Amino acid sequence: MNPRSRHNKSCINRHSVAGAMRRASVLVVVLVVVMLLTLGCYTFTQIMLSELEATVAYERDVRSRAYADSGIEMVAAVLGEATDEFSRPNLYDNPDLFYLLMADSETARGRGAFCIVAARENDTGANPIRFGLIDESSKLNLNTLLSLSSTDEEQEEPAGGADSNEEQQQDMLMAIPNMTADIADAILDWLDEDELPRLSGAENEYYGTLSPPYETKNGQLESLDELLRVRGVTSSMLYGEDVNRNGLLDANENDGDVSLPYDNADGVLDRGWSTYFTVVSREANLRADRELRIDVNQDDLVALYDAIEEEFGSDEALFVTAFRLNGPDGDPDSGQGPAAPTGRGGGGGQASGGGGGGSQTASGGESRGGLNLSGSGSTQITSLYELLGSTVTADVDGQQKTIESPWQDEPGDIESYLPTLLDKLSTSSEEFIEGRINIAQAPREVLLAIPDIDEQVVEAIIGAQAAGDSSAFDSGGPRSTTGWLLNEGLVELEEMRTLDRYMTSRGDVYRVQSVGYFEAGGPATRLEAIIDATQDPPKIVSIRDLTDLGIGYGLQPQQSEQTEP
Structure with missing residues (x-):
């Protein structure tokens, strides 16, 4: 073979090898591209799945909020329905009314519900929650404290300089746990219209020395949080150990200094003054059919x-x-x-x-x-x-x-005629009656704040609250008016005439905690509202979102089966 032929053959071999190498490189590139496309598709799929989960979670969160809102609106509607003395349902503990399945499904994940829930204030048994409303009249109204004084016309000024009304007002506050005379007088000075400090009180002379200085309200409170501006009042006094505002003793509220809030681990929940005080309680001075008394x-x-x-x-x-x-x-x-x-x-x-x-x-x-x-x-x-x-x-x-x-x-006669008598007659033409205490729901500490009440009467009331069916206090029930104290021989008629101005059997302003949730867990919404049923229709005064504090109640899925959607 001549040299030229050998050269040509060598060139052909080199071109063949180079072509093969180029074809192998394309395959590698294709494989890399396919791999990248696959990874991109996988990433896109994961992102879309995450977006789907986020969308579903958002949708469920919106639905839980809608369920909780529906609960509040339903309560307002129930309060506006009553047209006679015997038509208002049990508002204290009524799961058939206040526990409602909103969305049914074959799976627990799809079943959504709301409930109107509260703690049983005087019950430490196995069933600590109830399905009902909190009557603000079960608390001591600070805004009417100055008017809830003795009716005695002749009042002697004691040697200390404070008149008997001031002493009585202080005594009413001193019935509340963790209250001191200094703080009681400071609260009363914050409320009264004058600039004269009480014996242990504080007026502008004190608040002007603070940094920054501010003035006393010298008028009615708009919310309990305003008490935090009063000398000596702290958030722990106002809200106690109940950081999630559910009225129940949770594990973190009974472990000392292990976790917040720091507590005394005594097995008893300190609910704070918010359990005993209000600024909004009142009753409509109207008959049950909304006509004037x-x-x-x-x-x-x-x-x-x-x-x-x-x-x-x-x-x-x-x-x-x-x-x-x-x-x-x-x-x-x-x-x-x-x-x-x-x-x-x-x-x-x-x-x-x-x-x-x-x-x-x-x-x-x-x-x-x-x-x-x-x-x-x-x-x-x-x-x-x-x-x-x-x-x-x-x-x-x-x-x-x-x-x-x-x-x-x-x-026997009192029980038959008293509901009608109290419904149709009044001692005032005022549109509202403010500050009277609902003896059917008030805790012991608030009952003890009623002027001139005997402690034995208080214990009898607490016993009646805890015993038997709460329907006894419903409209038409044997304890539907304050007259049951007289009818059951707990007080004499003359004593009842004295206590009557401080007591009622039902207020018309309610605090509501509405929880919207799904049975299988997931997003939940807890709202707290104040509803004023003295208005027609009832007015939702305020709504506060407590969701960040947690659902607060161990609600069982099967409970929602008590009512139909």
Whole structure:
């Protein structure tokens, strides 16, 4: 073979090898590209799956918030539904009403619900939660504290310089755990309108020395958090150990210094003053059907007689107007009694109130039932219990008559007529009655703050709260009014007349904790709202999101099966 041929063959071999090498390089590049594309697809898939999970989680979070919001709206609707005294349902513990399945599903993950939940304040048993509302009237209203004072007209100023009203106001605060005389006086000074500090109090002279300085409110509180500006008040006093605001003793609230909050590990939850104080409690001064009550202290006695006669009858109208004219027999303040004629002229009619038509007396004044009603009445009724079992002496048709109360103070009678009496009559024409304490739900400490109440009565009330069915306190139940204290022999009638101005059987402003969640876990929302049912329709005053504090309650999935969606 000549040299040229060998050269050509060598060149061909080299070109073949180079071509093969180039083809192998393309394969490697293709493999790398495929690998990168696969990795990209995998990454994209993972991102999309993460986005899907995030979207589902967000959707479930939104749904849990909607469930919790629905719970609050449902409560407002329930409070606005009652049209008569016996139609309002059990609001204290009613799982059939306040535990509702909102979204049904074959799997627990898809089932969503809301519940209206609260802690049982006086129950340390195996079932510490209840499904119901918190009546703000079960707490001591700081904004009405200055008006909740003794009705005694003659008050002597003690040697220390504080009058008896100030002492009584301080005593009411001192019934609350962890309260001191210094802090009690400082709170009262923060509320009262003057600039004079109480014996252990603080006014602007003290707050002006702080850095930065500020002034006392000298008026009503808008929220309990304002107490943190009062000298000596701390957040631990106000909220205690209950950091998640559920009213239950959780593990981290009973482990000493191991975890926050730092506590004394005594096995008892310090709920703080927020359990005992409020600034919003009140009742609508309306009948259960939202009509105006009859003000027994109105100046127009003719209108009073006519209104009571229409609702109750002529006997009741005669007694109440005669009571207003002369006061009860045996009352030294009324200046009247069997031996002290009123001297008021009479007209037509009978002592029993027969004949409700109006007429003119001999002196020209208008009369009803034989009573001269031209005046405005010399006696103010401070409690409707004054009408029970009383007698009144009055001039009826020109003759001195003793009129017995149509509402006798026999236990069986009291239970039958008292709900209607308290529903239709009032001692005031004010739109609202503020600050009275709901004895059906108030804790022992708040009950002890009621002026002039005996500790044995407090223990009896607490025993009644804990015993039996809570429906006893429902509308129409045997304890639906404060009169059960009298009916069950816990207090005497005279004592009831004194205590009545401080007590009620139900308020109209409620605190609500609504939890929206899914049975299999996942996002949950806990909201706290204040609902004012004195308005028509009821008004949602405020909503606070407590979700960051946790669900707060160990809710069991099977509980939602108690109600239908």
